[in-house]
Amino acid sequence: MNNETPYRNYYRQRTANQWRKIPAEIGDPSAIRPFLAGNWKMNLIPRAGVALAARIFDFCHDIKDVDMGFAPPFTGLSTLADYIEPDFLRREYGIGRNVFLLAQDTFFESKGAFTGEISADMLAAIGVDRVIVGHSDRRANLGKYFGFSSSVARRLSKEFLTHTLARLKQRENIEPQVLATIEHLLHEKNHEVLKGLATFLENELNERAGESDDAIQRKVQAALRNGLQVILCCGENREARDAHETFKLLDRQLRIGLEGVARPTMPEVIIAYEPIWAIGEGAKPAPLEQIAEVHDFIRNLLMDLYGEQIAARVRILYGGNVKPDNIGDMMKLAGVDGALVGSASLNATDFAKIIRFGLSD
DSSP: OOOOOOOSSEEEEEETTEEEEEEOOTTOTTSBOOEEEEEOOSOOOHHHHHHHHHHHHHHTTTOOSSEEEEEOOGGGHHHHHHHTOHHHHHHHHSOOTTEEEEESOOBSSSSSSOTTOOBHHHHHHTTOOEEEESOHHHHTGGGGTSOHHHHHHHTTSHHHHHHHHHHHHTSSSOOHHHHHHHHHHHSGGGHHHHHHHHHHHHHHHHHHOSOOHHHHHHHHHHHHHTTOEEEEEEOOOHHHHHTTOHHHHHHHHHHHHTTTOOGGGGGGEEEEEOOGGGOSTTOOOOOHHHHHHHHHHHHHHHHHHHOHHHHHHSOEEEOSSOOTTTHHHHHTSTTOOEEEESGGGGSHHHHHHHHTTTSOO
16 A cells, blocks of 8 residues: 555545545535444443443544444443434534444334344434444354254254154154155164254354345335435355355345335445454454455446446445554545444544544544
8 A cells, every 4th residue: 555644535536447536625515524433242331332432532532524433232322322412522522413323233124023123213213323234243143143053953863853753653644755754864874964964054054044135135224214324234254255256245235235225315325345254353354455346346336226426425334353553554445435343443542543544643
């Protein structure tokens, strides 16, 4: 990367089939403002969340040229909403209208027997501005904790199938093919086949037990319908990256996720690219050239779907081990408009440095 200071407000233009940033006057309402969002995940009780936000604001007095977002757990939303009231933030910190409350997820139905879920209109009612949809934790990682895959695998054990076969034989009108299949699997010569099938299905379901593209699309629609802006996440796992299927996967995720989002509504959507292999303890952020390549791909896809004018203005964030020492170089990239920050957003000093990228301390 070059040594230029990254722009904090800018326009974006496409010339000679390339996107580039052009510096804008700070405060120009037609300029693009970066968005730095902290996803606190399942951390911090409400009072601790307010204390963290207050400490971050202490370091970010009078920072008005970028948007800041805070995504506490559901339990902390109301408390933080009361604290980040714009008039209070303006009096105390010289900020306010550029601070946004984010929810980490929503559900696509408005009410009903959906124990544990939160609807978009409930979030809007307590002051949430934007909602994260399709985060990698929900697309993939949480599937490993739900237990569905191991439950299926247990049903392929010899003991379970023996008991099931005895039970089914006592019933009437059982399909003969079902009994024949179970008896075949229980034959001693198929013992290793049964074990292999159980292992295969457990691994396969671990990978696929998260939220589907269709469920994410319904969440996008529910959020927009209730006046919430959307941060739509997308990203590939290590297997897709190694198989050179990143673009194919992102194309599918975004086309389905944005299905039904009309052109006038698209400015209410922010895209976050978060490669799953770059997230978590011990992982490394994606190389800058890969970030640039993927952001250009996403922006060109948006141009195909919504036209060049909207594609130029839609903000595309990067997420995946964003730190104070790499945010500046990331923000120099023509396609990057901010970051969805995980662990570093739980440290007031680090997240404040990320918000203050390009400024002298």
